[in-house]
Amino acid sequence: xxxxxxxxxxxxxxxxxxxxxIEMLGAAALEALDDAGIKPGKGHGVDxxxxxxxxxxxxxxxxxxxxxxxxxxxxxxxxxxxVENGPASGASAVKLGYMAIASGMxxxxxxxxxxxxxxxxxxxxxxxxxxMLHPEAEYIYGLTLPAFAGMFTRLYMEKYGVTEKxxxxxxxxxxxHAMHNPVAHIHLVPNFQAITEDEDAHVINPYVAEPLxxxxxxxVSDGAAALVLCAMDVADRFSKRPVxxxxxxxxxxxxVVAEREVPTDxxxxxxxxxxxxxxxGLGPQDIHVAELHDAFTILEIAISEEVxxxxxxxxxxxxxxxETKVGGKLPINTSGGLKAxxxxxxxxxxxxxxxxxxxxxxxxxxRQVERARNALAVNFGGFGNNVIATILTREDG
Amino acid sequence: xxxxxxxxxxxxxxxxxxxxxIEMLGAAALEALDDAGIKPGKGHGVDxxxxxxxxxxxxxxxxxxxxxxxxxxxxxxxxxxxVENGPASGASAVKLGYMAIASGMxxxxxxxxxxxxxxxxxxxxxxxxxxMLHPEAEYIYGLTLPAFAGMFTRLYMEKYGVTEKxxxxxxxxxxxHAMHNPVAHIHLVPNFQAITEDEDAHVINPYVAEPLxxxxxxxVSDGAAALVLCAMDVADRFSKRPVxxxxxxxxxxxxVVAEREVPTDxxxxxxxxxxxxxxxGLGPQDIHVAELHDAFTILEIAISEEVxxxxxxxxxxxxxxxETKVGGKLPINTSGGLKAxxxxxxxxxxxxxxxxxxxxxxxxxxRQVERARNALAVNFGGFGNNVIATILTREDG
Numbered sequence: 087x088x089x090x091x092x093x094x095x096x097x098x099x100x101x102x103x104x105x106x107x108i109e110m111l112g113a114a115a116l117e118a119l120d121d122a123g124i125k126p127g128k129g130h131g132v133d134x135x136x137x138x139x140x141x142x143x144x145x146x147x148x149x150x151x152x153x154x155x156x157x158x159x160x161x162x163x164x165x166x167x168x169v170e171n172g173p174a175s176g177a178s179a180v181k182l183g184y185m186a187i188a189s190g191m192x193x194x195x196x197x198x199x200x201x202x203x204x205x206x207x208x209x210x211x212x213x214x215x216x217x218m219l220h221p222e223a224e225y226i227y228g229l230t231l232p233a234f235a236g237m238f239t240r241l242y243m244e245k246y247g248v249t250e251k252x253x254x255x256x257x258x259x260x261x262x263h264a265m266h267n268p269v270a271h272i273h274l275v276p277n278f279q280a281i282t283e284d285e286d287a288h289v290i291n292p293y294v295a296e297p298l299x300x301x302x303x304x305x306v307s308d309g310a311a312a313l314v315l316c317a318m319d320v321a322d323r324f325s326k327r328p329v330x331x332x333x334x335x336x337x338x339x340x341x342v343v344a345e346r347e348v349p350t351d352x353x354x355x356x357x358x359x360x361x362x363x364x365x366x367g368l369g370p371q372d373i374h375v376a377e378l379h380d381a382f383t384i385l386e387i388a389i390s391e392e393v394x395x396x397x398x399x400x401x402x403x404x405x406x407x408x409e410t411k412v413g414g415k416l417p418i419n420t421s422g423g424l425k426a427x428x429x430x431x432x433x434x435x436x437x438x439x440x441x442x443x444x445x446x447x448x449x450x451x452x453r454q455v456e457r458a459r460n461a462l463a464v465n466f467g468g469f470g471n472n473v474i475a476t477i478l479t480r481e482d483g
Numbered sequence: 484x485x486x487x488x489x490x491x492x493x494x495x496x497x498x499x500x501x502x503x504x505i506e507m508l509g510a511a512a513l514e515a516l517d518d519a520g521i522k523p524g525k526g527h528g529v530d531x532x533x534x535x536x537x538x539x540x541x542x543x544x545x546x547x548x549x550x551x552x553x554x555x556x557x558x559x560x561x562x563x564x565x566v567e568n569g570p571a572s573g574a575s576a577v578k579l580g581y582m583a584i585a586s587g588m589x590x591x592x593x594x595x596x597x598x599x600x601x602x603x604x605x606x607x608x609x610x611x612x613x614x615m616l617h618p619e620a621e622y623i624y625g626l627t628l629p630a631f632a633g634m635f636t637r638l639y640m641e642k643y644g645v646t647e648k649x650x651x652x653x654x655x656x657x658x659x660h661a662m663h664n665p666v667a668h669i670h671l672v673p674n675f676q677a678i679t680e681d682e683d684a685h686v687i688n689p690y691v692a693e694p695l696x697x698x699x700x701x702x703v704s705d706g707a708a709a710l711v712l713c714a715m716d717v718a719d720r721f722s723k724r725p726v727x728x729x730x731x732x733x734x735x736x737x738x739v740v741a742e743r744e745v746p747t748d749x750x751x752x753x754x755x756x757x758x759x760x761x762x763x764g765l766g767p768q769d770i771h772v773a774e775l776h777d778a779f780t781i782l783e784i785a786i787s788e789e790v791x792x793x794x795x796x797x798x799x800x801x802x803x804x805x806e807t808k809v810g811g812k813l814p815i816n817t818s819g820g821l822k823a824x825x826x827x828x829x830x831x832x833x834x835x836x837x838x839x840x841x842x843x844x845x846x847x848x849x850r851q852v853e854r855a856r857n858a859l860a861v862n863f864g865g866f867g868n869n870v871i872a873t874i875l876t877r878e879d880g
Binding site: 142151165170171181189191217218337339 | 484485503505537538539540541544545546547548549550551553554555558559560561562563564565566567568569575578579581582583585586587588614615617618619731733734735736737738739750751754864865868869
């Protein structure tokens with residue numbers, strides 16, 4: 087199979103975007119094109135544009151966004167599609183871009199993920215996100231993602247001894263990481279004691295979906311991220327050394343969470359990771375830095391177990407030991423994660439890869455992981471019903 | 484590059500669907516799986532599911548539809564994504580499925596296109612479709628697809644001598660074809676004289692967007708269509724002989740129609756077809772049957788010229804000579820086309836391929852084109868801003 091690399095990354099500041107969806111996607115895309123040394127207009131060489139968005143239709147009432155982006159960037163006659171896979175839309179677009187190049191149909195693919203989602207707030211935002219749930223078996227009963235995560239957390243606590251303080255440690259860690267990431271949404275580190283032990287902890291960190299509190303849940307953010315993918319055999323056209331996509335694995339699980347045999351297992355994560363490791367010829371012991379889909383703090387812990395970093399039920403112990411901090415044995419969510427960097431749904435899977443490319447290039451500044459060579463991203467759709475694991479490798483030299 | 488074929492087709496009756504979006508997609512998918520001899524459940528062998536839909540979000544307020552479909556069909560752990568490219572979403576999904584197999588990442592891909600769009604009618608439907616236009620340069624001025632097609636038709640009439648009667652001939656032809664297609668939405672053939680010359684022609688066939696009348700415009704239809712794609716090297720697993728995908732070409736043009744140098748040219752159609760011919764090693768003279776995106780009657784004529792079937796400005800003369808009817812030299816839209824079979828947006832590009840597979844297999848009954856060996860489909864997004872041409876070839880034996 088033809089090898090594929092990444093030669094350009096771009097990322098808007100997550101938070102609030104004051105322009106249109108297309109302008110936001112365009113801003114990230116232009117940064118990625120510029121990073122690769124591609125000039126839009128005649129002779130640009132981009133064969134395919136893939137846009138990842140979950141809410142372009144529901145929230146922004148727009149279709150054919152990918153065609154509009156091609157026009158905005160003057161990338162005609164590049165092929166263009168929009169890809170939707172809930173909160174895993176971004177990794178899906180990267181995967182389809184990988185296939186486009188590996189097939190030999192394309193040499194260069196621009197992948198852009200973005201969500202202009204602060205057009206809704208509060209329950210409307212939660213309701214929008216809940217459109218990914220099963221319409222008849224879940225959504226109509228008022229189930230939401232925080233509700234699922236709350237129930238999942240309770241089961242995890244009872245089964246494995248995870249505590250609210252473990253969750254708060256994940257949150258504080260990711261907020262500390264985000265302080266060093268200029269594109270993160272939230273640059274603020276909550277005081278561990280203030281959000282867990284102080285008399286008014288329940289006031290500044292109230293329950294959202296018990297036992298999950300405000301600081302266990304990602305914010306609602308606008309934002310976009312972009313990548314330039316190319317065939318490794320044409321990588322010398324570009325200004326940046328390629329980071330190679332070494333493995334991609336994806337798996338679906340039951341759409342209805344209640345149908346899972348063991349509700350604390352995330353089988354799609356396990357299978358997606360296994361497939362990615364197999365394709366890359368690597369194992370969990372070879373990974374030096376990871377971005378794991380922490381839409382809720384419990385998910386960082388559970389995913390870190392399912393991908394084989396820690397035994398099942400012991401991920402929270404690694405958090406307690408500080409192993410998952412920058413400086414620890416296996417730093418997780420150095421970008422700040424969904425928790426502090428933000429989670430503009432369609433952007434997230436692309437943003438995770440942007441962070442890992444920066445890590446593998448040594449461009450991550452105050453959050454740099456030393457000697458990082460292999461990196462893993464896990465982008466999680468639904469409540470674990472469609473999961474993609476992507477492994478990146480820094481080439482020698 | 485690894486060769487890709489089609490071994491299963493499925494299609495709901497276009498018109499009104501009384502169940503849910505997922506049920507409709509599932510009905511077409513099950514028919515395609517059954518046609519290929521694939522049993523859902525353990526050992527199904529489907530690696531990837533791609534769903535094409537333009538309105539799942541805007542109209543049906545659903546996301547993650549592809550994951551839901553995997554669950555409904557018991558196709559876990561197949562990978563799954565939804566693809567959106569306006570009215571060309573279907574052909575985009577076929578293209579991405581092709582890439583998935585050609586890359587070596589997949590052996591078997593299920594492609595399902597569908598739209599549950601009769602939840603809106605009248606101006607609401609027209610407004611939904613208009614979400615594919617440029618939001619700032621077109622949509623906010625009240626431009627709609629029928630308005631564009633009307634202006635395009637007027638220019639075509641003035642430049643090339645096309646008449647309203649030529650358009651009516653396209654409509655009557657396609658309605659005649661649809662009479663032989665059990666899955667077509669409309670089984671009714673308008674009388675040519677009654678809709679063009681009779682005293683009350685303007686009453687039964689009034690202007691929608693002058694010079695386009697009711698019978699020049701496709702209906703609003705629910706419907707779904709599905710294909711099973713496989714690598715040619717595993718095709719003997721399946722019950723049906725494969726029809727090979729010989730070429731795929733796609734091109735984007737300016738999103739804003741007013742920015743085109745010659746507004747009567749459809750450059751993206753021309754380029755997409757050229758690319759598809761080149762990949763297939765064929766030319767327009769080699770095509771025996773075609774499905775061309777006749778959302779408006781004028782488009783069948785204009786596309787038939789841009790793909791090289793007839794010289795520019797002479798497509799309507801071929802219609803007058805009867806060449807594009809079943810039984811003529813080059814039958815176009817034997818399915819009834821978007822005009823009479825219906826145009827459930829995300830379904831259309833898949834439905835075109837279903838029809839051509841049936842033609843190449845010799846399963847097209849009363850609309851069968853004799854000795855058809857090579858077939859062309861053109862699926863048209865926006866007002867020609869993103870176009871995909873697909874060429875199918877019947878294998879020997």
